[in-house]
Amino acid sequence: MLQVTVLREQTAHVIEGLNKKNYKNAAEEVAALLELDQQRRQLQSEHDELQGRANSIAKEIGVLMKNGEREKAEASKAETSELKQKTKSLAEQLSTVEDQIQQALYKLPNLPHESVPTGRTAEDNEVVLENGEIPKLFDGAQPHWELIQKYDIIDFELGNKISGAGFPVYKGKGARLQRALINFFLDEAIAAGYMEIQPPILVNEASGFGTGQLPDKEGQMYHATEDNLYLIPTAEVPITNIYRDMILPVAQLPVMNTGHTPCFRREAGSWGADVRGLNRLHQFDKVEIVQITLPEKSYEALEQMSLHIQGLLQKLELPYRVLRLCGGDMGFTSALTYDMEVYSTAQGRWLEVSSASNFETYQANRLKLRYKNESGKTQLLHTLNGSALALPRIVAAILENNQTPDGIDMPKVLHSYLGFDRIS
Structure with missing residues (x-):
């Protein structure tokens, strides 16, 4: 299976190799896969950011409770609960996109070595x-x-x-x-x-x-x-x-x-x-x-x-x-x-x-x-x-x-x- 990093960093080389193997619609499929990869990275970034915020707030709740600031603590709990729901939704979206990437990668053949002659039959x-x-x-x-x-x-x-x-x-x-x-x-x-x-x-x-x-x-x-x-x-x-x-x-x-x-x-x-x-x-x-x-x-x-x-x-x-x-x-x-x-x-x-x-x-x-x-x-x-x-x-x-x-x-x-x- 080809690596996404190779597709991202050596896109022209990948398309050239797939064409050498006479793989149909190589440029279009690579472009679609890279778009999925961009979605994955964006979702991962949003998920990690919200997860970080939720973890940070969770740590603050204990301090607020210890200081007797119960009302602020309850508000923080509500915010944490909301963040958890959002991170759960993002995690589900991320899983779906990752599965789509995996299935798309399974369809792509290996790239030929430079010594492989061009030909169809x-x-x-x-x-x-x-x-x-x-x-x-x-x-x-x-x-x-x-x-x-x-x-x-x-x-x-x-x-x-x-x-x-x-x-x-x-x-x-x-x-x-x-x-x-x-x-x-x-x-x-x-x-x-x-x-x-x-x-x-x-x-x-x-x-x-x-x-x-x-x-x-x-x-x-x-x-x-x-x-x-x-x-x-x-x-x-x-x-x-x-x-x-x-x-x-x-x-x-x-x-x-x-x-x-x-x-x-x-x-x-x-x-x-x-x-x-x-x-x-x-x-x-x-x-x-x-x-x-x-x-x-x-x-x-x-x-x-x-x-x-x-x-x-x-x-x-x-x-x-x-x-x-x-x-x-x-x-x-x-x-x-x-x-x-x-x-x-x-x-x-x-x-x-x-x-x-x-x-x-x-x-x-x-x-x-x-x-x-x-x-x-x-x-x-x-x-x-x-x-x-x-x-x-x-x-x-x-x-x-x-x-x-x-x-x-x-x-x-x-x-x-x-x-x-x-x-x-």
């Missing part, structure tokens, strides 16, 4: 680097949705029977491949200094607001209405919310956590060939990495996270590229996002498998996640997270890129995790 994203050679497949090579049927390792029809479309059942070597990837990703994260967390996969409303999924992505989340709990779209939500309402000692920074969870996304409105098979699911597994850092360290941390994710792709021997997302293609809460995509030779296109983002103070402001600087002043921390990695499209790329006429070779780094080196 994925076509405007900047390719930072490409790595690895795209394999040449034999004639008759198949996309993963054909391969999983051929080798009977993932069953979409069975998942549809049990739950519905987008909930596959992994079987035999397909299930073992899932488990192997999860363990490999977790082991790599732990070796890189991340502490493993196993969080709940249902979160309350406060957690959704804390990391910015609410109210922006409310329609994309599965909602258990009777208990008002949400199934998580990513482990970022519960892991980051561990530190909600905390002041962290500088000596404990950076916080580095990793966790594996299933993830749930309604993906309302998704359809077409681009979401076929494993390309887009309602439930999938993902290993997440999360960092909480000092502000001056956060972009260094983002680069480290990007390199960690790239290292996983290199060990899996998958050709990949790194994109810096443009303003229009970035997430609501992000200041800078790198997407990592692997190339699917059988589909002939790039598949996004990870996003690594720096949220700067946006989430921390919602979470009230802070530290004390050298002068003892409380400051907001920076939060970051990345997929390391999401499984479905990684599985799709492994199956497609490593297929032979006789079977599918598994990446060498997974052999010890799998207990086999080929699906046939």
Whole structure:
């Protein structure tokens, strides 16, 4: 969540950033919010002034009574009572305006970092680097949705029977491949200094607001209405919310956590060939990495996270590229996002498998996640997270890129995790 002081003191910068994210009516909404802020400050000033007068008169009443000036004391009591009514009314008005400001701030996305390219769609994203050679497949090579049927390792029809479309059942070597990837990703994260967390996969409303999924992505989340709990779209939500309402000692920074969870996304409105098979699911597994850092360290941390994710792709021997997302293609809460995509030779296109983002103070402001600087002043921390990695499209790329006429070779780094080196 943006800070009102930033809107007030850097108005032109805020409007420019919102425009870069293609946020509609940026100037008008910022102006309306600043007007509410002016009302709030005026009401606060009037409230404090009346409260001060009431407190001052209350002190005088005791002196008047002690001196036997009962009539003046009674008049002062009446004045104090009137002032209390006025301060109560002002407090109610102040609460209403503060709530309006809060709701208006929830609607504004984070401001993009200066390095974010201008653009509206994925076509405007900047390719930072490409790595690895795209394999040449034999004639008759198949996309993963054909391969999983051929080798009977993932069953979409069975998942549809049990739950519905987008909930596959992994079987035999397909299930073992899932488990192997999860363990490999977790082991790599732990070796890189991340502490493993196993969080709940249902979160309350406060957690959704804390990391910015609410109210922006409310329609994309599965909602258990009777208990008002949400199934998580990513482990970022519960892991980051561990530190909600905390002041962290500088000596404990950076916080580095990793966790594996299933993830749930309604993906309302998704359809077409681009979401076929494993390309887009309602439930999938993902290993997440999360960092909480000092502000001056956060972009260094983002680069480290990007390199960690790239290292996983290199060990899996998958050709990949790194994109810096443009303003229009970035997430609501992000200041800078790198997407990592692997190339699917059988589909002939790039598949996004990870996003690594720096949220700067946006989430921390919602979470009230802070530290004390050298002068003892409380400051907001920076939060970051990345997929390391999401499984479905990684599985799709492994199956497609490593297929032979006789079977599918598994990446060498997974052999010890799998207990086999080929699906046939």
